[in-house]
Amino acid sequence: MIAPIRWERHRLLLLDQRLLPVEERMREYTRWRDVADAIRTLVVRGAPAIGCAAAFGVVLAARQSAAPDGYGLVADLEEAMKGLAATRPTAVNLFWALDRMRGVAEAHRALPVPALRERLLGEAQAILDEDLAGNKALGAHGAALVPEGARILTHCNAGALATAGYGTALGVIRTAHEHGRVALVWVDETRPVMQGSRLTAWEMVKEGIPHRLIADVAAGFVMKQGEVDLVIVGADRIAANGDTANKIGTYSVAVLAQHHNIPFYVAAPLSTIDPSIPSGAAIPIEERGGDEVRRIGDRQTAPAETPVYNPAFDVTPAELIAGIITERGVFRFPYSFR
Amino acid sequence: MIAPIRWERHRLLLLDQRLLPVEERMREYTRWRDVADAIRTLVVRGAPAIGCAAAFGVVLAARQSAAPDGYGLVADLEEAMKGLAATRPTAVNLFWALDRMRGVAEAHRALPVPALRERLLGEAQAILDEDLAGNKALGAHGAALVPEGARILTHCNAGALATAGYGTALGVIRTAHEHGRVALVWVDETRPVMQGSRLTAWEMVKEGIPHRLIADVAAGFVMKQGEVDLVIVGADRIAANGDTANKIGTYSVAVLAQHHNIPFYVAAPLSTIDPSIPSGAAIPIEERGGDEVRRIGDRQTAPAETPVYNPAFDVTPAELIAGIITERGVFRFPYSFR
Numbered sequence: 196m197i198a199p200i201r202w203e204r205h206r207l208l209l210l211d212q213r214l215l216p217v218e219e220r221m222r223e224y225t226r227w228r229d230v231a232d233a234i235r236t237l238v239v240r241g242a243p244a245i246g247c248a249a250a251f252g253v254v255l256a257a258r259q260s261a262a263p264d265g266y267g268l269v270a271d272l273e274e275a276m277k278g279l280a281a282t283r284p285t286a287v288n289l290f291w292a293l294d295r296m297r298g299v300a301e302a303h304r305a306l307p308v309p310a311l312r313e314r315l316l317g318e319a320q321a322i323l324d325e326d327l328a329g330n331k332a333l334g335a336h337g338a339a340l341v342p343e344g345a346r347i348l349t350h351c352n353a354g355a356l357a358t359a360g361y362g363t364a365l366g367v368i369r370t371a372h373e374h375g376r377v378a379l380v381w382v383d384e385t386r387p388v389m390q391g392s393r394l395t396a397w398e399m400v401k402e403g404i405p406h407r408l409i410a411d412v413a414a415g416f417v418m419k420q421g422e423v424d425l426v427i428v429g430a431d432r433i434a435a436n437g438d439t440a441n442k443i444g445t446y447s448v449a450v451l452a453q454h455h456n457i458p459f460y461v462a463a464p465l466s467t468i469d470p471s472i473p474s475g476a477a478i479p480i481e482e483r484g485g486d487e488v489r490r491i492g493d494r495q496t497a498p499a500e501t502p503v504y505n506p507a508f509d510v511t512p513a514e515l516i517a518g519i520i521t522e523r524g525v526f527r528f529p530y531s532f533r
Numbered sequence: 534m535i536a537p538i539r540w541e542r543h544r545l546l547l548l549d550q551r552l553l554p555v556e557e558r559m560r561e562y563t564r565w566r567d568v569a570d571a572i573r574t575l576v577v578r579g580a581p582a583i584g585c586a587a588a589f590g591v592v593l594a595a596r597q598s599a600a601p602d603g604y605g606l607v608a609d610l611e612e613a614m615k616g617l618a619a620t621r622p623t624a625v626n627l628f629w630a631l632d633r634m635r636g637v638a639e640a641h642r643a644l645p646v647p648a649l650r651e652r653l654l655g656e657a658q659a660i661l662d663e664d665l666a667g668n669k670a671l672g673a674h675g676a677a678l679v680p681e682g683a684r685i686l687t688h689c690n691a692g693a694l695a696t697a698g699y700g701t702a703l704g705v706i707r708t709a710h711e712h713g714r715v716a717l718v719w720v721d722e723t724r725p726v727m728q729g730s731r732l733t734a735w736e737m738v739k740e741g742i743p744h745r746l747i748a749d750v751a752a753g754f755v756m757k758q759g760e761v762d763l764v765i766v767g768a769d770r771i772a773a774n775g776d777t778a779n780k781i782g783t784y785s786v787a788v789l790a791q792h793h794n795i796p797f798y799v800a801a802p803l804s805t806i807d808p809s810i811p812s813g814a815a816i817p818i819e820e821r822g823g824d825e826v827r828r829i830g831d832r833q834t835a836p837a838e839t840p841v842y843n844p845a846f847d848v849t850p851a852e853l854i855a856g857i858i859t860e861r862g863v864f865r866f867p868y869s870f871r
Contacts, residue, residue, distance in 0.1 A: 216833070216834075216835060216836045217833055382839075384724070384826060384834070384835070385750070386722070386724055386748040386749060386750055387748045389834050389835075392826070392827070392834045392835035392839070393834055393835065396835045396836055396839040397835075397836055399839070400836045400838050400839060406839065406840070407839075407840050407841065407842050408823075408826055408827065408835050408839050408840065408841045408842070409826070409841070409842050409843070410724040410725045410749075410781065410782075410826050410843070411724060411748075411749050411750045411782075412723070412724055412749045412780075412781050412782025412785060413781050413782070413842065413843075413844060413847070414785065415782075415784045415785030415788055415847070416781060416784050416785070416844060416847035416848075417842070419784060419847075442750075443748065443750050443751050443754060444748075444749075444750025444751070444753075446753045446754050446757060447750060447752065447753030447754070447785065447789055450753055450788065450789055450792045451785055451788055451789075453792075454788045454791075454792070485746075488722060488730070488746055488747070488748050489730070489746070491829045491830065491832060491834075492829065492830065492831075492832040493830075493832075494829060494830040494831075494832065495554070495555055496554075496722070496727050496730045496731055496829075497554060497722070497727075497730035497731065497734045497735075497746050498554045498734055498735050498738045500738050501720075501730070501734040501737070501738060501744065501745075501746050502744070502745045502746065503745065503746045503747070504745050504746070504747050504751065504755070505747070505748070505751075506751060506754060509751070509753070509754035509757075510754075
């Protein structure tokens with residue numbers, strides 16, 4: 196099993212996803228600020244995984260605090276929660292996990308510091324365990340949508356690496372593969388950060404799932420040749436109407452799928468749904484630095500003077516989504532999650 | 534002016550496009566086999582440019598031949614023309630240019646060797662000069678389609694670097710820019726070989742044309758935001774019905790443009806039209822090595838075990854193309870080039 200986020204000997208361990216697929220290195224964290232940096236710099240990425248990592252960041256903040264009692268500790272945590280929340284704007288699971296941690300802290304502020312720390316660790320561990328269990332339930336619901344001999348296209352990485360260790364889109368693919376239903380997974384490389392080629396292909400190799408990597412530009416041509424039966428992607432935030440923010444390029448894949456009459460599914464835990472946002476228009480879209488596009492590693496691929504537009508996410512309108520697969524079952528258009 | 538292909542002092546000079554945008558280096562060629570290698574390894578690329586380079590390759594073969602008379606020379610040229618034709622399968626301009634050279638050689642085989650060599654050099658130079666003049670005529674026809682303040686999206690590089698020195702899609706953009714009509718050029722980076730970021734962005738910087746580079750995956754999102762008024766791309770081969778082979782990803786851009794009601798134009802010289810092929814289904818599509826996708830420069834971006842599908846071109850059906858811009862004017866659907 197791939198376990199990208201672990202708590203061991205009072206430390207948070209994160210698999211450094213920037214080094215994959217070349218190197219598998221776990222990094223150790225004992226300070227919440229370093230966890231915030233790890234989220235910001237993509238050591239850990241993927242909406243559910245960011246939520247889990249931030250929850251343990253709060254646990255570390257509680258260990259760092261010198262407050263004499265629970266009230267002081269809760270006050271100290273506020274700075275860490277603000278700092279962790281400021282790392283990345285789009286994935287809602289980050290704010291959802293911090294809200295859960297805040298709720299536990301405030302509910303138990305009358306406890307002595309060591310007991311409150313234990314409660315916080317228990318909550319972070321629960322977020323991680325529930326994500327894993329939820330992914331497996333989601334995988335079972337989704338696998339029922341996968342026909343025998345399916346050729347499935349996925350974009351970015353919504354796998355073990357993006358979650359507590361099983362995956363949303365790749366969780367569905369894992370379960371369907373266990374049932375012998377997956378003929379091939381088409382892996383979009385997912386520029387500019389290459390989560391498809393670096394992470395999803397790596398997971399496919401680890402699990403022995405038949406797959407084929409393509410440049411993002413080839414997805415439409417592969418669909419046109421009749422080589423794709425369905426598309427499954429993850430999500431970073433789902434509005435109340437089902438509009439879904441996910442990795443940049445997801446929207447293009449959804450339009451291409453519609454053009455070719457290929458069902459397009461989103462797989463995500465319920466924690467990805469943001470009922471406070473009526474539609475995708477209100478989802479904040481993170482814009483990242485131009486050098487992600489102008490350079491690859493040490494290699495300059497565009498003139499330094501060339502301006503770049505580098506949105507990290509886009510929004511796919513609900514009407515392009517055939518179903519949203521969650522741990523509680525598959526929702527269908529028009530979406531209502533109440 | 535950018536002059537990527539020049540004949541000087543009995544040598545063919547090619548700008549090594551693999552080194553752009555970091556380095557501008559001209560390479561010298563005196564043997565046709567080295568020109569074939571240059572075409573195969575993308576020192577020179579772009580359908581019209583490949584045709585010009587191959588024509589000069591035949592000139593070099595004529596210089597290399599030790600045949601005592603024109604009949605022997607023409608026999609010697611056959612091997613070179615076969616070798617040059619075998620370099621890349623999709624761009625028809627390659628075969629068109631070789632056919633022109635063959636026609637001149639056969640028509641003048643009775644001439645003494647030096648005179649026949651002169652005729653061949655004259656024909657290669659004519660192919661180059663006509664391409665340049667044709668591009669400028671094409672640019673004028675195309676610029677009439679560009680509205681004031683246009684934001685134009687282009688894919689790959691159909692610029693000076695892909696031609697004798699002016700460009701097809703970028704020729705239209707150059708002319709429209711001279712008329713003050715271009716507000717912005719959206720440049721798709723064009724994975725896997727990055728002709729957009731490495732070559733088109735470099736041409737835009739050279740010419741001072743306002744532009745913005747995006748990862749290919751962002752094109753749909755940019756269109757959805759209403760930031761694209763028209764799309765112009767080049768072509769590698771156009772079937773008799775208007776179906777157009779061009780750089781992989783062009784088809785996806787055409788589908789996205791249709792979805793957003795954005796006109797999608799192809800710009801190409803008439804030499805790109807292959808009347809012998811009724812529809813796009815019969816256009817041979819080059820498949821290139823997997824390491825173009827698995828690696829970027831020295832950097833490994835996917836597991837070595839991951840299988841790759843790497844078609845270099847795709848086919849856009851004629852019905853998605855609002856117009857085909859040539860040196861003789863703009864053709865409209867349904868296409869007939871007689």
